[in-house]
Amino acid sequence: MVELEFIAKYPFSKEAREFVEEKGVKIDFDSIEKGVTRAVKALGDGEVPKPAIVAEKDLRNEVASYAVARMIVSILGGKYLVNKYAVAESKRAHAFLKTEKKEVVKGIAQQLGIKTAEEGNALLMNAFDYLRSTPRDVSYKLVNRDVSAGLVRLKEGELARVISEAVRKRIETELPLKAKNFPPEVVKAVEEVKEKLKEKMSAAPQARIVASEDYAPCIKKLLEDLKASENLPHTARFCLAVYLLNVTVKAEDVIKIFASAPDYNEQTTRYQVEYAKNKGYKMPGCAMMDLYGLCTQKCGVKNPLSYGKKRERFVKQNESENAKEKKFEWDDRY
Amino acid sequence: MQLVASNEQEFVLKKFSEHYSRSAQSVRKISEREFGFGGWDKKIESRHASFMNNDELKSYLVRNTPLYISYSVAFYEFPEARPMEKKNWKGAELVFDLDADHLQLACIAKHGKGWVCDECINAVKSETMKLIEEFLVPDFGLKKEEMSINFSGNRGFHVHVSSDEVSGLDGYARREVVDYIMGTGLDEAGVFYKEGTRMRGPKLGEGGWRGKIARTFAEKLEEQKLNELGIHTRTINRFYEKKKEVAEGLANGNWDVIHLPKPEEFWREISAKLKVNLGDQIDQMVTPDATKLIRVPDSLHGETGLAARKTSNLEKFDALKDAAVFDLNGKTNGVRVKVMKAPAFRLGEQTFGPYENYTLTLPEAAAIYLICKKAAVLA
Numbered sequence A: 001m002v003e004l005e006f007i008a009k010y011p012f013s014k015e016a017r018e019f020v021e022e023k024g025v026k027i028d029f030d031s032i033e034k035g036v037t038r039a040v041k042a043l044g045d046g047e048v049p050k051p052a053i054v055a056e057k058d059l060r061n062e063v064a065s066y067a068v069a070r071m072i073v074s075i076l077g078g079k080y081l082v083n084k085y086a087v088a089e090s091k092r093a094h095a096f097l098k099t100e101k102k103e104v105v106k107g108i109a110q111q112l113g114i115k116t117a118e119e120g121n122a123l124l125m126n127a128f129d130y131l132r133s134t135p136r137d138v139s140y141k142l143v144n145r146d147v148s149a150g151l152v153r154l155k156e157g158e159l160a161r162v163i164s165e166a167v168r169k170r171i172e173t174e175l176p177l178k179a180k181n182f183p184p185e186v187v188k189a190v191e192e193v194k195e196k197l198k199e200k201m202s203a204a205p206q207a208r209i210v211a212s213e214d215y216a217p218c219i220k221k222l223l224e225d226l227k228a229s230e231n232l233p234h235t236a237r238f239c240l241a242v243y244l245l246n247v248t249v250k251a252e253d254v255i256k257i258f259a260s261a262p263d264y265n266e267q268t269t270r271y272q273v274e275y276a277k278n279k280g281y282k283m284p285g286c287a288m289m290d291l292y293g294l295c296t297q298k299c300g301v302k303n304p305l306s307y308g309k310k311r312e313r314f315v316k317q318n319e320s321e322n323a324k325e326k327k328f329e330w331d332d333r334y
Numbered sequence B: 001m002q003l004v005a006s007n008e009q010e011f012v013l014k015k016f017s018e019h020y021s022r023s024a025q026s027v028r029k030i031s032e033r034e035f036g037f038g039g040w041d042k043k044i045e046s047r048h049a050s051f052m053n054n055d056e057l058k059s060y061l062v063r064n065t066p067l068y069i070s071y072s073v074a075f076y077e078f079p080e081a082r083p084m085e086k087k088n089w090k091g092a093e094l095v096f097d098l099d100a101d102h103l104q105l106a107c108i109a110k111h112g113k114g115w116v117c118d119e120c121i122n123a124v125k126s127e128t129m130k131l132i133e134e135f136l137v138p139d140f141g142l143k144k145e146e147m148s149i150n151f152s153g154n155r156g157f158h159v160h161v162s163s164d165e166v167s168g169l170d171g172y173a174r175r176e177v178v179d180y181i182m183g184t185g186l187d188e189a190g191v192f193y194k195e196g197t198r199m200r201g202p203k204l205g206e207g208g209w210r211g212k213i214a215r216t217f218a219e220k221l222e223e224q225k226l227n228e229l230g231i232h233t234r235t236i237n238r239f240y241e242k243k244k245e246v247a248e249g250l251a252n253g254n255w256d257v258i259h260l261p262k263p264e265e266f267w268r269e270i271s272a273k274l275k276v277n278l279g280d281q282i283d284q285m286v287t288p289d290a291t292k293l294i295r296v297p298d299s300l301h302g303e304t305g306l307a308a309r310k311t312s313n314l315e316k317f318d319a320l321k322d323a324a325v326f327d328l329n330g331k332t333n334g335v336r337v338k339v340m341k342a343p344a345f346r347l348g349e350q351t352f353g354p355y356e357n358y359t360l361t362l363p364e365a366a367a368i369y370l371i372c373k374k375a376a377v378l379a
């Protein structure tokens, strides 16, 4: 029972995997129902509620619901949903981990490949493991941490948070599941999930910036990607944010457009956008944009910011059929 | 650009090709990297190329001779595939690009932008040593064997860290490394704070930036050089009088004895002294960008004809001599060139110039250097 409780709390653990391999999970009416709830709550509300666990049967169902929810997310597919699901599961794990004894937390850390060591009362962890799973939060920034000889010193309770980030990353790489022969009952249940999500989604407020015609093509592309709920790489976000701030979109609105990214975290986004604004970062030139793989068409300007102004001229030139060969200059640093 | 007729291009490319036919290539994990090539007008004109092995690369370089060769710091399953997502990123080295241009050196006024002197090279060299000795080794626990250092071929150095630990780091993690090294985002309010009526601050034995700050302060106190940390002379003298007490306080994080009247200035000076300068926001992106293309170590730099030479002893490395691959003594026949304008510059043991509208015969290496800089034509 104790072990089963552990497995129900941490379905990503080694113990859980062994349990499922040995005993299998029963896909029946109960577990599918629980799995549907788990998926809908995670994808719709961004949270998986902690279950009221009383009987052994509940525990078994809880374990099975994790397996079912993963299948559902895999069938639904798409990076956005996978990431959203991973975020919700990681929050759930964090809620449990916060209440555990140090030994238990350390054990789970080890399973996730996070090496820790003790020094007196302090817990130390490998600096690169730390960076791999660091919460995107100002207080976890490495520059403010006690780091020495490749080890970061953690404060009370921080390991739990780091682990939950590692859980998120792990789920993101595991899903969608490779297997395609899902039980027909689960496939059927996906329809129900879709219906329920539709209701929730239509109720959610959607703030988006409509790309102006004057925005450079590369910027329009980034906005589209964001609309398609892709998690943009760091450089892409940076360039987009700086561009928008420069065309005088308000910081508040810039933050809002990032809200459609699955890993959106208001606090972090706000920090980063406001940081970029206050520091007055310059917009990278087209040559840099190209190096980052973000230039979509060499449209003839040197900096995406000059696109709007020049666009008119290009159109005119093309009309009068004497468009000169477009010159593209390389940024010569490095 | 227009100044250089195709004769010069042909000449330089022929020399580069000869060099590549004489030297073997030794790119690590070559089949997993993307390559990019540049020519007379652009440092990267084409990318998404790949090679099965070093021999294949060598014969490409001999036959197709680009002026610039870059490779990805990343390892891919399909390095040729495009768009980027199709390459299947497997991991990447962690690289640092240190450039004299980032350092805003005074000598620029003497030789102008685009030229290099010993002052430039020494400054960027000590910045590179700082990166390794003060950060990568003591804080990140990296071993020297896990790093490889090479001259950029022009005005800087590249440091490649290739250990497995760093390979899987994503852009965010790499950005965190840069922020750490540059002291970006240091929580100033958290370093000094009041505990009751006591002023608490960093201790000598602490790790991270706090420890660095405490130790630097202690060191400058000992050497009586606190003025270097932006502290006013009057205050400094008070510290020197109570040197022993101040030092004892530092060991326990007690900064009561040290009443800093202008903490902001102290702050600015001390972090400027300790950080590694990786340039502005855009320059710093080299490190977080895990798909970046960077000069292939030991390849030739098209703006100088010098090699991006690897070195295992940075301290002793003399870039302007050790990176030269072409003849420096006029042993082979010299090359007759007309120099439009060039400041004095050193290559090997010799100093050349300054020249202005001057025709002369130079050793091959110096002639190639000037032609590559578009400061001379064949005469």
Ligand code: SF4
Binding pocket: A216, A217, A218, A219, A285, A286, A287, A289, A290, A294, A295, A296, A297, A298, A299, A300, A301, A302, A303, A304, A305, A307
């Ligand atoms: S040329 Fe510049 S503005 Fe145009 S798409 Fe490329 S990066 Fe954007």
Ligand SMILES: [Zn+2]
Binding pocket: B105, B107, B108, B111, B115, B116, B117, B118, B119, B120, B121
């Ligand atoms: Zn100089």
